[in-house]
Amino acid sequence: MQPTREAVLDALAGGPVSGPALADRLDVSRAAVWKHVEALREAGFEIESGDDGYELAGVPEFGGPAVEYGLDAPFDVEYHDAIPSTNVRGRELAADGATDVVVLADRQTGGRGRLGREWASPGGGVSLSVVCRPDVPATHAPVFTLAAAVAVTRAAREAGVDARIKWPNDVVVPTDGVSRERSDETPPVRSGEGGPAGGERKLAGVLTEMEGEADRVSWVVVGMGVNANVDPVDLPGDANPTSIRAEAGDVDRRAFTQRLLAEFHELRRDPGSVVDAWRDHASTLGRRVRVETPGSEVVGDAVDVRFPGTLVVDTGDERVEVTAGDCEHLRPVR
Numbered sequence: 001m002q003p004t005r006e007a008v009l010d011a012l013a014g015g016p017v018s019g020p021a022l023a024d025r026l027d028v029s030r031a032a033v034w035k036h037v038e039a040l041r042e043a044g045f046e047i048e049s050g051d052d053g054y055e056l057a058g059v060p061e062f063g064g065p066a067v068e069y070g071l072d073a074p075f076d077v078e079y080h081d082a083i084p085s086t087n088v089r090g091r092e093l094a095a096d097g098a099t100d101v102v103v104l105a106d107r108q109t110g111g112r113g114r115l116g117r118e119w120a121s122p123g124g125g126v127s128l129s130v131v132c133r134p135d136v137p138a139t140h141a142p143v144f145t146l147a148a149a150v151a152v153t154r155a156a157r158e159a160g161v162d163a164r165i166k167w168p169n170d171v172v173v174p175t176d177g178v179s180r181e182r183s184d185e186t187p188p189v190r191s192g193e194g195g196p197a198g199g200e201r202k203l204a205g206v207l208t209e210m211e212g213e214a215d216r217v218s219w220v221v222v223g224m225g226v227n228a229n230v231d232p233v234d235l236p237g238d239a240n241p242t243s244i245r246a247e248a249g250d251v252d253r254r255a256f257t258q259r260l261l262a263e264f265h266e267l268r269r270d271p272g273s274v275v276d277a278w279r280d281h282a283s284t285l286g287r288r289v290r291v292e293t294p295g296s297e298v299v300g301d302a303v304d305v306r307f308p309g310t311l312v313v314d315t316g317d318e319r320v321e322v323t324a325g326d327c328e329h330l331r332p333v334r
């Protein structure tokens, strides 16, 4: 948010302030104060003017200025009520040289998952894409997917949802009584394969896109889609979806988005910390998994995750390192 505008809001949040006092405090003209106040009202902030001056009486529920105000991260927010895809818009901004911009939408009309899949994004959700230009080699890009999954998980847990991460990019909620914060349990004994474990509903997904040379990322667009205040019946049934509304009741999307962005910012500043944070919330580790990778399939026990996001699967014969793929949790075989 433009610094003077933020300073106006901070001043007005503290109680009534007269126009001239505000002008003095911010070292701007009274006309400028009036312009800022009008612009803020236009953006949805309730600013009352009484005998003692101006006072902040309400912050908009959701939207760009609402999320920027009080945000503990250096992002500008471009908000859309509806947009085809925040990632597509993020890529456009990135190609124009933008950085530290978040594209945020109430709903998407052409939301995208990985590998050309669709991501349903009805109104009431949180769809956003962070555009950034980290100074890292391209091979480190997957760590931003993990960071986003951790950020979403932490914010969802604060909202009262028992969220976990399924490698690499799904935030899920267990439904089968599995309540392991992290699994230190002995991996299940192998004697054939179990079927899909089911028992998990998808709350959110992450789609990271990037451009760069091998030695350096040019930009990364990290897209996060969270089923926030939506009804699961409005989401594709075959996806076994859930939402914050269904798990814990409606969330304050402004506070949720601010939390999520602040967490993501902290993690991106310290990529080395991401894998440990991911492990803390992993539902995949210690599980029997089937991972479909481009051109092959790996079945075994998920034993570890390594920087920048590689899953280590023990097949019984060997330990295979998987860098990308679709992971399915299998039922333990007894």
Ligand code: BT5
Binding pocket: 084, 085, 086, 087, 088, 108, 110, 111, 112, 113, 114, 115, 117, 118, 119, 120, 121, 127, 128, 129, 169, 170, 202, 203, 204, 205, 206, 207, 223, 224, 225, 226, 227, 235, 236, 238, 239, 240, 241, 242
């Ligand atoms: C993902 O893909 O999970 C990544 C989703 C990323 C969405 C965000 S929203 C903001 C930004 N802008 C975009 O356009 N995208 C990003 P994947 O792992 O491929 O999972 C896709 C699959 O999840 C689909 O094939 C469905 O089965 C399922 N699915 C679709 N919509 C869902 C929803 N709202 N909730 C749960 N599952 C869903």
